[in-house]
Amino acid sequence: xxxxxxxxxxxxxxxxxxxxxxxxxxxxxxxxxxxxxxxxxxxxxxxxxxxxxxxxxxxxxxxxxxxxxxxxxxxxxxxxxxxxxxxxxxxxxxxxxxxxxxxxxxxxxxxxxxxxxxxxxxxxxxxxxxxxxxxxxxxxxxxxxxxxxxxxxxxxxxxxxxxxxxxxxxxxxxxxxxxxxxxxxxxxxxxxxxxxxxxxxxxxxxxxxxxxxxxxxxxxxxxxxxxxxxxxxxxxxxxxxxxxxxxxxxxxxxxxxxxxxxxxxxxxxxxxxxxxxxxxxxxxxxxxxxxxxxxxxxxxxxxxxxxxxxxxxxxxxxxxxxxxxxxxxxxxxxxxxxxxxxxxxxxxxxxxxxxxxxxxxxxxxxxxxxxxxxxxxxxxxxxxxxxxxxxxxxxxxxxxxxxxxxxxxxxxxxxxxxxxxxxxxxxxxxxxxxxxxxxxxxxxxxxxxxxxxxxxxxxxxxxxxxxxxxxxxxxxxxxxxxxxxxxxxxxxxxxxxxxxxxxxxxxxxxxxxxxxxxxxxxxxxxxxxxxxxxxxxxxxxxxxxxx
Amino acid sequence: xxxxxxxxxxxxxxxxxxxxxxxxxxxxxxxxxxxxxxxxxxxxxxxxxxxxxxxxxxxxxxxxxxxxxxxxxxxxxxxxxxxxxxxxxxxxxxxxxxxxxxxxxxxxxxxxxxxxxxxxxxxxxxxxxxxxxxxxxxxxxxxxxxxxxxxxxxxxxxxxxxxxxxxxxxxxxxxxxxxxxxxxxxxxxxxxxxxxxxxxxxxxxxxxxxx
Numbered sequence: 001x002x003x004x005x006x007x008x009x010x011x012x013x014x015x016x017x018x019x020x021x022x023x024x025x026x027x028x029x030x031x032x033x034x035x036x037x038x039x040x041x042x043x044x045x046x047x048x049x050x051x052x053x054x055x056x057x058x059x060x061x062x063x064x065x066x067x068x069x070x071x072x073x074x075x076x077x078x079x080x081x082x083x084x085x086x087x088x089x090x091x092x093x094x095x096x097x098x099x100x101x102x103x104x105x106x107x108x109x110x111x112x113x114x115x116x117x118x119x120x121x122x123x124x125x126x127x128x129x130x131x132x133x134x135x136x137x138x139x140x141x142x143x144x145x146x147x148x149x150x151x152x153x154x155x156x157x158x159x160x161x162x163x164x165x166x167x168x169x170x171x172x173x174x175x176x177x178x179x180x181x182x183x184x185x186x187x188x189x190x191x192x193x194x195x196x197x198x199x200x201x202x203x204x205x206x207x208x209x210x211x212x213x214x215x216x217x218x219x220x221x222x223x224x225x226x227x228x229x230x231x232x233x234x235x236x237x238x239x240x241x242x243x244x245x246x247x248x249x250x251x252x253x254x255x256x257x258x259x260x261x262x263x264x265x266x267x268x269x270x271x272x273x274x275x276x277x278x279x280x281x282x283x284x285x286x287x288x289x290x291x292x293x294x295x296x297x298x299x300x301x302x303x304x305x306x307x308x309x310x311x312x313x314x315x316x317x318x319x320x321x322x323x324x325x326x327x328x329x330x331x332x333x334x335x336x337x338x339x340x341x342x343x344x345x346x347x348x349x350x351x352x353x354x355x356x357x358x359x360x361x362x363x364x365x366x367x368x369x370x371x372x373x374x375x376x377x378x379x380x381x382x383x384x385x386x387x388x389x390x391x392x393x394x395x396x397x398x399x400x401x402x403x404x405x406x407x408x409x410x411x412x413x414x415x416x417x418x419x420x421x422x423x424x425x426x427x428x429x430x431x432x433x434x435x436x437x438x439x440x441x442x443x444x445x446x447x448x449x450x451x452x453x454x455x456x457x458x459x460x461x462x463x464x465x466x467x468x469x470x471x472x473x474x475x476x477x478x479x480x481x482x483x484x485x486x487x488x489x490x491x492x493x494x495x496x497x498x499x500x501x502x503x504x505x506x507x508x509x510x511x512x513x514x515x516x517x518x519x520x521x522x523x524x525x526x527x528x529x530x531x532x533x534x535x536x537x538x539x540x541x542x543x544x545x546x547x
Numbered sequence: 548x549x550x551x552x553x554x555x556x557x558x559x560x561x562x563x564x565x566x567x568x569x570x571x572x573x574x575x576x577x578x579x580x581x582x583x584x585x586x587x588x589x590x591x592x593x594x595x596x597x598x599x600x601x602x603x604x605x606x607x608x609x610x611x612x613x614x615x616x617x618x619x620x621x622x623x624x625x626x627x628x629x630x631x632x633x634x635x636x637x638x639x640x641x642x643x644x645x646x647x648x649x650x651x652x653x654x655x656x657x658x659x660x661x662x663x664x665x666x667x668x669x670x671x672x673x674x675x676x677x678x679x680x681x682x683x684x685x686x687x688x689x690x691x692x693x694x695x696x697x698x699x700x701x702x703x704x705x706x707x708x709x710x711x712x713x714x715x716x717x718x719x720x721x722x723x724x725x726x727x728x729x730x731x732x733x734x735x736x737x738x739x740x741x742x743x744x745x746x747x748x749x750x751x752x753x754x755x756x757x758x
Binding site for chain 1: 679695698699
């Protein structure tokens with residue numbers, strides 16, 4: 001009798017603590033109550049089939065609970081939810097909390113080396129495999145933590161911050177591999193994508209985002225410029241089980257604002273998407289969005305993988321709204337360029353050739369005096385997660401419209417431990433149409449933020465939801481055709497995914513600079529988003545009292 | 548075309564003198580004001596960008612007013628000039644005046660003396676973005692004009708001339724217009740000589756408490 005009760009308890013316990021297997025991740029759409037990866041699924045749609053919150057009732061959403069992070073920085077975290085437990089964190093602490101009440105089960109701290117000064121002091125998220133959470137810390141540690149009690153299982157330094165690196169990406173777990181890469185602290189430290197063993201932390205493969213001169217495409221860097229080429233990783237990639245490829249966007253070359261030392265040359269694989277064999281890390285194909293970039297247009301957007309008809313034939317595609325202001329459609333099996341069209345005002349590219357190489361507009365290059373460039377340095381969009389809804393067939397992305405900057409270069413000499421940017425001070429009058437330091441007083445012609453819906457078949461803008469201020473927020477779409485996003489104005493809002501009409505909003509008292517996500521527990525749907533330095537969770541009022 | 552030029556005060560002085568020698572009319576005070584306006588707004592480093600709608604950032608002074616201690620009589624004279632010229636119809640000084648224009652209580656910490664002088668005798672055609680006003684017309688036709696304090700896609704927060712703070716929902720409006728033209732007229736012909744010097748020195752002395 002005693003033994004059978006124990007067996008029953010073990011059985012019950014195991015059903016409550018089912019491990020997050022590769023199979024579960026592959027079929028994440030079968031368990032929409034959970035949010036298993038940074039982008040919601042391997043295809044990074046940031047779309048949920050949950051539909052309890054509808055256009056009709058979204059106006060009644062209420063705040064359910066708040067999690068305060070231990071930071072005054074804005075928080076960019078997208079939490080994970082697995083079977084009623086939420087995993088989230090900032091740069092110094094990660095926690096497991098009850099997804100219904102917000103009560104903390106455990107927290108695990110990591111003190112970032114205080115000598116480090118990092119350009120992007122944020123944590124985008126965690127990854128999970130089995131019962132292990134993976135946390136990439138600012139100062140270069142990859143730490144595996146037991147998801148049940150918060151105890152560290154292994155802790156490896158995978159990037160040495162003293163050499164100019166930082167980690168702020170949410171890792172991607174595929175099979176037995178934790179995949180991620182470092183960002184350079186704009187210090188010209190060459191970066192990579194690497195896979196680490198989930199059990200041991202051992203490095204299994206590495207792909208360098210700057211090839212050596214004797215490697216393929218190594219000749220795209222002039223002279224010795226490849227030694228400090230940068231090309232960082234700082235946003236999570238995607239995975240396609242059909243091709244077994246993992247796709248990652250790469251950042252700008254160093255020095256970012258002065259291409260002289262890197263010229264002539266395209267500076268591969270900066271500002272590109274690279275398609276890597278998930279088992280070996282070998283490069284299958286690449287596409288470079290901005291050759292020889294001088295405008296800091298990192299291509300660290302989240303690759304959105306979509307199967308749909310393209311010119312009458314079913315095709316495996318990749319959708320990509322780039323910081324350089326163009327929306328791209330690529331064939332994700334071969335990397336073939338299929339479409340490129342501007343989704344914001346731009347003045348740098350006069351067109352594409354058949355292979356998708358942009359023709360740079362004459363005179364639109366960085367100068368010592370400064371050149372008027374659209375979009376500006378923050379881009380038409382940036383790292384903010386877009387969303388794709390298979391129901392509406394639309395691609396949703398946060399954008400900076402009518403936005404410009406003056407791109408000025410300066411001489412750049414690499415010195416260890418120093419930023420290697422070549423950024424200059426414009427000597428011409430301030431041409432940028434965005435009034436500096438006055439984002440709340442500007443007119444539309446001077447720039448505005450907007451969530452836009454693009455038809456991926458044409459690049460056509462179907463609707464636009466305007467904000468006065470710009471936005472760093474990601475976008476979530478759901479099966480009830482709702483779109484959730486926010487912005488620097490400090491609002492978190494729900495839009496009609498088919499028209500862009502605003503259906504609900506909440507003033508968050510701080511900028512929304514994260515990707516919203518949704519989950520459910522006991523049949524109740526929640527929507528969560530970080531704003532300011534806290535996570536806010538909303539749900540419908542008729543939900544049962546918190547347990 | 549000339550406004551695309553960027554010159555130092557001495558260069559503008561030389562250019563204007565050249566124009567006077569070719570027959571340009573004006574009193575010495577007028578000529579001084581023209582040089583001041585040009586060198587303040589079209590100086591060598593920063594200043595107006597005439598091709599665009601944005602008002603220029605405050606520029607570095609190209610002339611520095613002599614530091615003369617303010618006498619009680621100069622302060623009294625400056626206050627009289629302020630009262631006689633109706634400055635408080637738009638600006639606030641101490642406990643008096645409107646909330647529409649920039650508050651002058653701390654203008655001495657925000658602007659150099661020559662910038663204050665230029666703003667009085669030759670105001671720029673557009674205001675700084677933070678000083679923009681907005682005109683709202685509600686669906687019932689009611690019009691509200693005030694200074695924007697904040698806004699988002701949904702609402703605008705304003706202060707009107709009387710100091711009334713209010714939020715207006717943008718969905719309740721049929722018109723929302725940002726006004727960036729400068730309503731300030733030139734006082735170049737009305738405030739002159741010692742009055743102008745006293746006023747500029749008085750305003751330059753006004754500083755934010757604690758600064």
